[in-house]
Amino acid sequence: MKHPPPELGPAPEGLSPQQVLRRHILGSIVQSERSYVDSLKRILQDYRNPLLEMEPKVLSARKCQVVFFRLKEILQCHSMFQIALASRVSEWDSNEKIGDLFVASFSKSMVLDVYSDYVNNFTTAMALIKKACLTKPAFLDFLKKRQMASADRVTLYGLMVKPIQRFPQFILLLQDMLKNTPRGHADRLALQLALTELETLAEKLNEQKRLADQVAEMQQLSKSISDRSSLNKLLSSGQRQLLLCETLTETVYGDRGQLLKSKERKVFLLSDLLVCANVNFRYGPATCRAWRLWRGQHLLVLILILILILILILILILILILILFFILILLVLIFIVLIVILILVLILLLILILLLLLLVCLFLLLLFLILLVLVLLVLTLLLFLLLLLLLLLILILILFLIPILIPILFLLLLLVLILILILILILILILILLLLLLIFLVLIFLFLIPILIFGENPTKSGVFGRISIKFGVFG
Numbered sequence: 001m002k003h004p005p006p007e008l009g010p011a012p013e014g015l016s017p018q019q020v021l022r023r024h025i026l027g028s029i030v031q032s033e034r035s036y037v038d039s040l041k042r043i044l045q046d047y048r049n050p051l052l053e054m055e056p057k058v059l060s061a062r063k064c065q066v067v068f069f070r071l072k073e074i075l076q077c078h079s080m081f082q083i084a085l086a087s088r089v090s091e092w093d094s095n096e097k098i099g100d101l102f103v104a105s106f107s108k109s110m111v112l113d114v115y116s117d118y119v120n121n122f123t124t125a126m127a128l129i130k131k132a133c134l135t136k137p138a139f140l141d142f143l144k145k146r147q148m149a150s151a152d153r154v155t156l157y158g159l160m161v162k163p164i165q166r167f168p169q170f171i172l173l174l175q176d177m178l179k180n181t182p183r184g185h186a187d188r189l190a191l192q193l194a195l196t197e198l199e200t201l202a203e204k205l206n207e208q209k210r211l212a213d214q215v216a217e218m219q220q221l222s223k224s225i226s227d228r229s230s231l232n233k234l235l236s237s238g239q240r241q242l243l244l245c246e247t248l249t250e251t252v253y254g255d256r257g258q259l260l261k262s263k264e265r266k267v268f269l270l271s272d273l274l275v276c277a278n279v280n281f282r283y284g285p286a287t288c289r290a291w292r293l294w295r296g297q298h299l300l301v302l303i304l305i306l307i308l309i310l311i312l313i314l315i316l317i318l319i320l321i322l323i324l325f326f327i328l329i330l331l332v333l334i335f336i337v338l339i340v341i342l343i344l345v346l347i348l349l350l351i352l353i354l355l356l357l358l359l360v361c362l363f364l365l366l367l368f369l370i371l372l373v374l375v376l377l378v379l380t381l382l383l384f385l386l387l388l389l390l391l392l393l394i395l396i397l398i399l400f401l402i403p404i405l406i407p408i409l410f411l412l413l414l415l416v417l418i419l420i421l422i423l424i425l426i427l428i429l430i431l432i433l434l435l436l437l438l439i440f441l442v443l444i445f446l447f448l449i450p451i452l453i454f455g456e457n458p459t460k461s462g463v464f465g466r467i468s469i470k471f472g473v474f475g
Contacts, residue, residue: 006030006033006034006082006085006086006088006089006090007089007090008023008026008027008030008092009090009093011093012093018181018182022096022181023092025173025176025177025180026089026092026098028173029173029177030085030089032169032173033078033081033082034082036078036162037075037078037079039154039159039162040071040074040078040162040163041075042150042159043068043156043159043160044071044072044075046146046149046150047068047146047159048064048067048071050142051064051142052064054142058132058136058138058139058142059132059136063128063132066121066124066128067125067128067129068125069117069118069125070114070117070118070121071118071160071163073110073114074114074115074118074163077105077110077111077114080105081101081105081106084101084104084105085098085101088101096185096187097186097190098177098187098190098191099174099177099187099189099190099191099192099194100190100193101194102170102174102190102194102197102198103190103193103194103197106170106194106197106198106201107197111201112201112204112205115163115167115201115205116205116208116209118163118164119164119205119208119209120209120212122160122161122164126157126160129156129157143155143156167198167201167202167205168202171195171198171199171202174191174194174195174198175195177191178191178192178195214241217245217268241270241271243269243270243271244267244268245266245267245268246266247265247266247267248264248265248266248267249262249263249264249265250262250263250264250265265277265278362441365441366441369434369437373434376430380423380427383423387416387420387423391416394412394413394416
C-alpha cells in the first residue's frame with residue numbers, strides 16, 4: 001500500500017508569530033525528509049538494482065552488498081517515520097505536537113544499529129567505489145550516465161553521504177522548533193526529549209565510528225609489524241584502545257655528528273602501551289589482482305605514450321640542432337660581414353690618408369711658390385731701390401755736370417729706361433708664370449680630388465658636368 005507523502009496545508013488565520021515560525025520549521029522538516037527519502041530511493045533504484053541486474057556485471061554482488069550496506073533498512077526506518085509524520089502534519093493545526101514522534105521513531109535500537117553499520121562501512125564503500133572507477137571503465141561510465149540522467153546532477157557520493165548528515169540536520173531543525181516553542185506548551189517537553197535522544201544517537205554513532213577506526217588502525221598496526229606472533233599477544237586484550245598514531249623518522253648520528261642512517265617508524269600510543277613499528281608496504285591479493293588487471297589493460301597505452309614521448313624528445317632535439325645550425329650560420333655570416341666592413345673601412349682610411357698626404361704636398365708646394373714669389377718681390381724691390389738711388393745720383397750728377405754730361409746723361413737715361421722696361425717685362429713674366437702656376441695647381445686639385453674620392457674620369461664627368469654633342473638630320 002502506497003502512502004501519500006506528508007503535505008502541510010494552508011495556514012489558518014489568527015496564528016501568533018511563534019505559531020507561524022513553528023509551521024515554517026515543520027514545513028522544512030517535511031521537505032527535508034521527503035528529499036532524504038527520495039535520495040535513498042534513488043540510490044537503490046538508479047544504482048544498486050541496475051548494478052545487480054546488469055549483464056555482464058561491472059560490480060560483483062558481494063561488492064554491491066558492501067557498497068550499499070544497510071541502505072535498504074535505513075529507507076524502511078524513514079518510510080515508517082514519513083507515514084507517521086504525514087498523520088501529524090494533517091492534524092497540526094488542532095494538535096501542534098511532533099517531539100514524541102521523533103522519540104518514538106529514533107529511540108529504537110534498530111535505528112542505532114543500521115546507522116552505525118552504515119557509518120562504519122562508509123569509508124570502505126567509498127574506497128571500493130574509487131578503486132572500481134580506476135580499474136573498471138564500464139563502472140565509471142555507468143556512474144557518469146546516471147549522474148547526467150538525473151535532474152540535479154548529484155553524484156553517487158553526494159547521495160550516499162546524506163545518511164551521515166541526516167541526524168545533524170534533524171538536531172538543527174529541532175533546536176529551532178524548541179527555540180520557538182513557549183514554556184508550558186504541550187510539545188516542549190517532548191521536543192526536549194527528542195533533541196536529547198537525537199544528540200545521544202549522534203554521539204553514539206560518532207563513538208562507534210571512532211571505535212571502528214581504532215579497530216582498523218589496530219589491524220593496520222598488526223600488518224605493519226614483522227613479528228606477528230608477539231603483536232597478537234600484545235593486542236589480544238580487548239581493553240586496549242588506540243589513542244594516537246604518528247609516523248616518525250629515526251635518525252642515527254656518528255661521533256662527529258654525521259648522519260649514519262635514517263629510517264621511518266610508525267608509533268602507536270595505546271591506552272597502556274607504546275608500540276614502535278617498522279613500516280612495511282604490503283599489498284593484499286585484491287590489490288595485486290587489480291594492479292595486474294590494470295597493467296594488462298593499459299600496457300599498450302603506456303607503450304604508445306612512451307613512444308610518443310620519445311618521438312617528441314627526438315623532434316625537440318632535431319629542432320634544437322636546426323636552431324643551433326642556423327645560429328652558427330648566422331654568426332659566420334655576421335663575422336664575414338664584419339670582416340668585409342673592416343676591410344672597406346681600412347681601404348677608406350688608406351685612401352683618406354693618401355689624399356691627406358697629397359693635400360699636404362700641394363700645400364707645401366704652394367707655400368714654396370709663395371715664398372719664391374716673396375723672394376722675387378723682395379729682390380725686385382731691392383733692385384727698384386737701387387735704381388732709385390742711381391737715379392738720384394744721376395740727377396745729382398746731371399745738376400752738377402749738365403753741361404759736360406748731357407750726352408752721357410742722355411745715354412744713361414736711355415739705359416735706365418731700357419733696364420726699367422726689362423724689369424717690368426721680367427715682373428710681368430713672373431706674374432704670368434705665377435698665375436699660370438696657380439691655375440695649373442687649381443686645375444690639378446679640381447681634377448685629382450674626384451679621381452681620388454669617386455674614381456671617376458674627369459674627362460667624362462668632372463666638376464663642370466658633361467658636354468654632349470648630338471647630331472641630327474633635318475629633312
